[in-house]
Amino acid sequence: MEAPSPIPLPKPTPPQQNPPSSPKPYKKSLFSSLIEAATLRSPSFKEDSYFISNLKSSERKSLQDLKSKLPTSLDPSSSSIWGISLLSTDDDRTDVVLLKFLRARDFRVSDALSMLLKCLAWRKDFGADTVLDEDLGFKELEGVVAYMHAHDREGHPVCYNAYGVFKDKEMYERIFGDEEKLKRFLRWRVQVLERGVNVLQFKPGGVNSIIQVTDLKDMPKRELRVASNQILSLFQDNYPEMVARKVFINVPWYFSMLYSMFSPFLTQRTKSKFVIAKEGNVAETLYKFIRPEDVPVQYGGLSRPDDMQAGPPKPASEFTVKGGEKVNLEIDGIEGGATITWDIVVGGWDLDYSAEFVPAAEGSYTIAIEKTRRIAPNEEPVHNSYTSKEAGKMVLSIDNTASRRRKVAAYRYFVRKQST
Known part of the structure; x- marks a missing residue:
């Protein structure tokens, strides 16, 4: 020795890369193919800087066309979003917000405008601007099911999601037992996301999106199907381009079924942001994006919840x-x-x-x-x-x-x- x-x-x-192993012939399962596809796609994704000078001429034209339509399309009482005026002519943040909606619709101006108007209507009906001030009664889920925790290596806020606690039938019934409970949970989930959006800079070259880490360990896929579909649909319709990367950890063998269930609700651009980490490979995957002192202890890092209150680690x-x-x-x-x-x-x-x-x-x-x-x-x-x-x-x-x-x-x- x-x-x-x-x-x-x-x-x-x-961190170093794993040494190459000797290839062995095997027949790819759908699960293996999905992991490989997500792994191959992720390095090719490049986050947008939002500098107008980096846009193609056709994209700049789309931005100007959208801005020209807003004064006659917006309700004066709902002409801002996340504290940013949509009618400003000299605020870079306005351009960043509008570009998010344009990119979500491949720079099709009419589609982007429709998406923006529907989002504003939803926010007004839902009360999204005041949700941060509400106590929704989910203290037991704070820091467990969905929570913001530290930043990645590039400064993006990180949102962790873990639904394994709902394998407990009593817990599931207490949170999702009827339609009214489900609505309250969705409201709480929006509250968590709004916390992350609230710290974004919305400026060219700045931090304009978050990182999502979703722990699939023990997730009761059938029971959470309705809630999961509603969360995905709600976020994709009303928070365009807010996620820089989606990291799935502790991926189980049935991921292929989950993927098939969620795939219709995801755009190709969203799928390009996926990173997959099977059980046992969590810390190595997270370290690629997040420094160890910012990774929660349960995922192989050094960060405990109380550490965040004591300043930078x-x-x-x-x-x-x-x-x-x-x-x-x-x-x-x-x-x-x-x-x-x-x-x-x-x-x-x-x-x-x-x-x-x-x-x-x-x-x-x-x-x-x-x-x-x-x-x-x-x-x-x-x-x-x-x-x-x-x-x-x-x-x-x-x-x-x-x-x-x-x-x-x-x-x-x-x-x-x-x-x-």
Whole structure:
């Protein structure tokens, strides 16, 4: 067995790609084809910058045509959306909003205008402008079913969705038991989305869309069919081009059936934004778009709900652990009396972890801070601290020698020196 390889701190090591495996002949299932198609489509999608100079001449003409029709088409009492006037002639935000509706209808002016007018009518009837101020009585779903949490690497707000809790029949009946309950849930779901839209910049080159992460684990597909279809239809009709990327995680074997059910409600442009991550590949997929310190702990990241209230999180360093490899993370230069606090996580864990303090003085004994233990796949990040009595270094060991699978990982640490 090779000796453990130390990793110098504090430089982060960017995530690496999986090494190519030997191809094996197989017959593609519909499930495999969908995953491959979504994976191939996602890199080709490029988010629009909304700079007028980047538009084709035909697209600029469509924008001007739409703006010229608005004064005679809009009700003066409903001539703004998300706090942005649709009749302004010198506000870049107006152009961004109008371009969203135009792109949703392939720059067909009459179709985009019709979509915009229907959206304004829906917002007025639904009361979308005041929904953020309402208490809809879904405290038990906050931070569980649908919630905004941190940002991706490009600054997009991230909305997480997880409907696995509704496999509980009692919970399902309590939330979706009748039409009135379903309407209230849809209103709450709009409220969550409006929170994300509320922090968008609506300016050329700015952050103009969100990232959606949908956890399909334990999702009761049949029971949620009506609610899911209504959510998809409502969002696609009234929030055009508001999602930069849709990441599906913990994708089950029956994804093909879900896809067939949702596909009629999705545009080709929406499908091009899909990213698929099967169970066991969640952290590696999310790290491509979201930094580990911003990924929730339940998905292999370092972010806990309470962390968001304490300001921007301390950046984490990323590294990978190859199959059959043991990695030591060495934190040098710890002074006597200093307290070191560390967080460490490995996507999908299922490996051995330990921590020890190695004194700098010759003849001193190594101190086992955390004895070697096997960490389960779904366990949360390690969070621990140690106050040293003498100068030395901390060594965090990640032993993946029993597995052939490469894993992504992240860590961070804080050192507080002894006060004088």
